[in-house]
Amino acid sequence: MSDPIVTICEHYHRDRSRLMDIVREVQARQGQVSPEAEAVIARELGCKPVEVQSTVSFYAFLSERPVGHIPIRLCNDVVDRMAGAAEVARAFERELGIPMGSVTGDGLFGLHWTPCIGMSDQAPAALIGDLPVTRLRPEDVPELVEILRLSKDPHAIPREVGDGNNAHPLVRSMVHNNIRRSGPVCLSPWPRGEAVHRAAAMDPREILETIGTSGLRGRGGAAFPTGMKWRFAAQAPGARKTVICNADEGEPGTFKDRVLLTEQAGMVVEGMIIAARAIGADEGILYLRGEYEYLRAFLESVLQEYRADGLLGSSIAGLGGFDFDIRIQMGAGAYVCGEETALISSCEGRRGDPRNKPPFPAQKGYLDRPTIVNNVETFCCATRIVLGGAEWFRSLGTESSPGTKLLSVSGDCERPGVYEFEFGTPLSSVLRAVQADDAQALLVGGPSGQFVQEAGFGRTIAFDDLGTAGAVVVFDHSRDLLEIVEQYMEFFCEESCGYCTPCRFGNEVILQIVHRLRTGWGKPEDLDLLRELGQVMRKASRCGLGQTSANPVLSTMDQFPHIYESQIARPRGFDLAAATSQAEALAGHPSRHLEKEGDHA
Amino acid sequence: MPEEVTLTIDGKKITAKIGQSILEAAEENGVYIPHLCALQELHSTGACRVCMVRIDGRYSASCTQPVSDGLQVEVESDELLEIRKMIVEMLFAEGNHFCPCCEKSGNCELQALAYRLGIDSVRFPYQFPQREVDAEHPDVFIDHNRCILCGRCVEASRNADHKTALEFIGRGKNKRLAVTGIVDLDRADKAVSVCPVGAILLKRQAFQVPLGQRRFDHEPIGAEVESRNPEVRTP
Numbered sequence A: 001m002s003d004p005i006v007t008i009c010e011h012y013h014r015d016r017s018r019l020m021d022i023v024r025e026v027q028a029r030q031g032q033v034s035p036e037a038e039a040v041i042a043r044e045l046g047c048k049p050v051e052v053q054s055t056v057s058f059y060a061f062l063s064e065r066p067v068g069h070i071p072i073r074l075c076n077d078v079v080d081r082m083a084g085a086a087e088v089a090r091a092f093e094r095e096l097g098i099p100m101g102s103v104t105g106d107g108l109f110g111l112h113w114t115p116c117i118g119m120s121d122q123a124p125a126a127l128i129g130d131l132p133v134t135r136l137r138p139e140d141v142p143e144l145v146e147i148l149r150l151s152k153d154p155h156a157i158p159r160e161v162g163d164g165n166n167a168h169p170l171v172r173s174m175v176h177n178n179i180r181r182s183g184p185v186c187l188s189p190w191p192r193g194e195a196v197h198r199a200a201a202m203d204p205r206e207i208l209e210t211i212g213t214s215g216l217r218g219r220g221g222a223a224f225p226t227g228m229k230w231r232f233a234a235q236a237p238g239a240r241k242t243v244i245c246n247a248d249e250g251e252p253g254t255f256k257d258r259v260l261l262t263e264q265a266g267m268v269v270e271g272m273i274i275a276a277r278a279i280g281a282d283e284g285i286l287y288l289r290g291e292y293e294y295l296r297a298f299l300e301s302v303l304q305e306y307r308a309d310g311l312l313g314s315s316i317a318g319l320g321g322f323d324f325d326i327r328i329q330m331g332a333g334a335y336v337c338g339e340e341t342a343l344i345s346s347c348e349g350r351r352g353d354p355r356n357k358p359p360f361p362a363q364k365g366y367l368d369r370p371t372i373v374n375n376v377e378t379f380c381c382a383t384r385i386v387l388g389g390a391e392w393f394r395s396l397g398t399e400s401s402p403g404t405k406l407l408s409v410s411g412d413c414e415r416p417g418v419y420e421f422e423f424g425t426p427l428s429s430v431l432r433a434v435q436a437d438d439a440q441a442l443l444v445g446g447p448s449g450q451f452v453q454e455a456g457f458g459r460t461i462a463f464d465d466l467g468t469a470g471a472v473v474v475f476d477h478s479r480d481l482l483e484i485v486e487q488y489m490e491f492f493c494e495e496s497c498g499y500c501t502p503c504r505f506g507n508e509v510i511l512q513i514v515h516r517l518r519t520g521w522g523k524p525e526d527l528d529l530l531r532e533l534g535q536v537m538r539k540a541s542r543c544g545l546g547q548t549s550a551n552p553v554l555s556t557m558d559q560f561p562h563i564y565e566s567q568i569a570r571p572r573g574f575d576l577a578a579a580t581s582q583a584e585a586l587a588g589h590p591s592r593h594l595e596k597e598g599d600h601a
Numbered sequence B: 001m002p003e004e005v006t007l008t009i010d011g012k013k014i015t016a017k018i019g020q021s022i023l024e025a026a027e028e029n030g031v032y033i034p035h036l037c038a039l040q041e042l043h044s045t046g047a048c049r050v051c052m053v054r055i056d057g058r059y060s061a062s063c064t065q066p067v068s069d070g071l072q073v074e075v076e077s078d079e080l081l082e083i084r085k086m087i088v089e090m091l092f093a094e095g096n097h098f099c100p101c102c103e104k105s106g107n108c109e110l111q112a113l114a115y116r117l118g119i120d121s122v123r124f125p126y127q128f129p130q131r132e133v134d135a136e137h138p139d140v141f142i143d144h145n146r147c148i149l150c151g152r153c154v155e156a157s158r159n160a161d162h163k164t165a166l167e168f169i170g171r172g173k174n175k176r177l178a179v180t181g182i183v184d185l186d187r188a189d190k191a192v193s194v195c196p197v198g199a200i201l202l203k204r205q206a207f208q209v210p211l212g213q214r215r216f217d218h219e220p221i222g223a224e225v226e227s228r229n230p231e232v233r234t235p
């Protein structure tokens, strides 16, 4: 019998650039990518074992040590914690008899925390194997574990499947779309395939012109004009070009791309085909975050349908020379891979390290080819623009921000879910729609965006006011904002790629100082240090992660200064118990005088 | 396309060759921009961020930014000095740097830069991380305590030695250097000679050059560049 790892490598033609796929399959099959496996892979691909290790050790869903035959990954996002993730974790710990972050003795279960899995509107949520399990309650855990013990298969978990394509035979997940407000661009029916036929009949320059005049700007956060990006790639010399759809959706509190992929996948695919025609690309990649593995088979079937209809593959829509196909590249748990150059590294089978710009992807991207990377929603918009025309698109939204924006709303509100609003909508209207009447703060754009306080609820969703990739998290007056800031900083520490100094260490320092403040040990000079450090990170970090990761602190210091000042003002004596705890642990007994005198604080 | 371009650094006009980075162009013209990860003969990684400048108002790492005609580059300002200082302080707090007992002392670019920038204390909490000293190789020490993750050795091993004997593993604060196997690394490798700090050292070389006679003992880092008697043309 041949080594299964060799077979996997053969399947990918021993192509070093497909290392991500290879190690993901090994991980799925063996529950780990052991050093021995790394050595076999390296031999097969003709690279050094340390290169394989370099990739494996970067991604949270890949591990050199066993993570359990059935890894249970509980989402520890702020919203999930608000919804009771800690109690769910305790229930799992009790049932499995192991603490979080470990594997059962028989190797069957692993229990791990994971950042936002894109289910904030149905928190607390977890991934059991690849399967999302939502709205978890502690009381459900014993039965869940019992079934898993007997079946050893996450798919045996009985579940009421969700709405729409969540019930599709290739999906069958309990996830709900929670589409609360449809709109004319993304969340409404479209004539399948028509946009591709139109694009095939158009001159590429005409497509660039249409997208350009529509005023479409990227929906993934950076708001770069899409027409301009496509034009750069179209003009860049290169025999082969690539179109990449960024479905990494890692920003905590964002889940609208998940809904688009579930319900409007064809629109996304058509947008990619249109882009391919515009820039002259022959290869497309849909980069799907590892957390959305459960959608993969379904998305493959969507691609297959387009191929069967002659809308993907060679001579698309009957046009000779219009050749373009799409493959799905799975991620493996790394927020930074949403950054477009890190995403390209990941597609090439490497660590998700962002790259230096220039060169920009449009000049030199995937495998050094001119490449465009766009968000899922951006491609949906492109499809609709080809159908409805640039003028129509411009009639929606505002002058500077034409069109609509999908918002993923979660947190303290009655109607969490996905909303399609025209740009220019004030936050107050969003709050009314989601039924949140006790909002203390809104986090717009996720932790890399900004906190807004009540006085700012008249501000609007627009690129020249509150630009956002779409996450809106509502916090009511019962929430401790500083605690929330601390949790978001934990996220950034976990997710920094570690390439550059300000991000790798700056996030750690911020977390430590915020923790110090929260526990009453803050010093007045800490506030200045936080501010200065945050500014240095913003200016000097190498990629957008480090450039925005101080935002939870910077924006709350600006909007809610009292949450910091009150901590500094809090008088606090010397905590003798804390100071002697290490010595006590070493001595193996409590300090004598403490027993008598109690708490000195 | 013209071979040369003109740009200004702190108001002074300089000429540079197309393809050069701002950092290279500045150095050629006798302007020192503090830096830790960039090295003339290697591809710049842009990892340390010490070489930050402002180009037409935008913050940018000068080692990865190519020159182009008409750029206005700001190198000296209180704000940029503050950024550089903070980053160097971060590197000291993040690792374990006990200079008095380090063989690199006096030859160390990090230490020399701290002196040059006037850093006398560190504002950040020292982490005292638990890190290893790898002494397995017959000729080379790798002391992870002092590694600043600049990437020079990885870059040199990949693109100069054509070996990829070294790679980074892990991410965030767990990122560290890894060696493929000691057989891959040779004492004559470029990868062994480029470390700016005392993280990669040759064995049996300690104190061959006595303290007091080392590279930065008599001149601050950057003095070499500044002594290039630049032909700086003022507008």
Ligand SMILES: Cc1cc2nc3c(=O)[nH]c(=O)nc-3n(C[C@H](O)[C@H](O)[C@H](O)COP(=O)(O)O)c2cc1C
Binding pocket: A217, A218, A219, A220, A221, A222, A223, A224, A226, A246, A247, A248, A249, A250, A251, A335, A336, A337, A338, A339, A340, A341, A373, A374, A375, A376, A378, A543, A544, A545
């Ligand atoms: C840390 C980080 C994470 C990101 N994550 C995503 C993401 O999940 N999805 C996305 O579309 N863009 C993400 N981006 C933005 C991308 O870098 C890029 O700007 C975007 O994909 C371009 O597409 P667009 O122009 O259509 O928005 C991220 C950026 C950073 C810095």
Ligand code: SF4
Binding pocket: B096, B097, B098, B099, B100, B102, B103, B104, B105, B106, B108, B109, B110, B111, B146, B197, B198, B199
């Ligand atoms: S590497 Fe440099 S900074 Fe670090 S201890 Fe040695 S001399 Fe000091």
Ligand code: SF4
Binding pocket: B146, B147, B148, B149, B150, B151, B152, B153, B154, B177, B194, B195, B196, B197, B199, B200
């Ligand atoms: S060992 Fe030296 S050269 Fe290599 S990354 Fe660390 S500090 Fe840089």
Ligand code: FES
Binding pocket: A354, A496, A497, A498, A499, A500, A501, A502, A503, A504, A541, A542, A543, A544, A545, A546, A547
């Ligand atoms: S490590 Fe990612 S921005 Fe620096």
Ligand code: FES
Binding pocket: B034, B035, B036, B037, B038, B045, B046, B047, B048, B049, B050, B051, B052, B061, B062, B063, B064
């Ligand atoms: S020298 Fe430019 S980033 Fe290190």
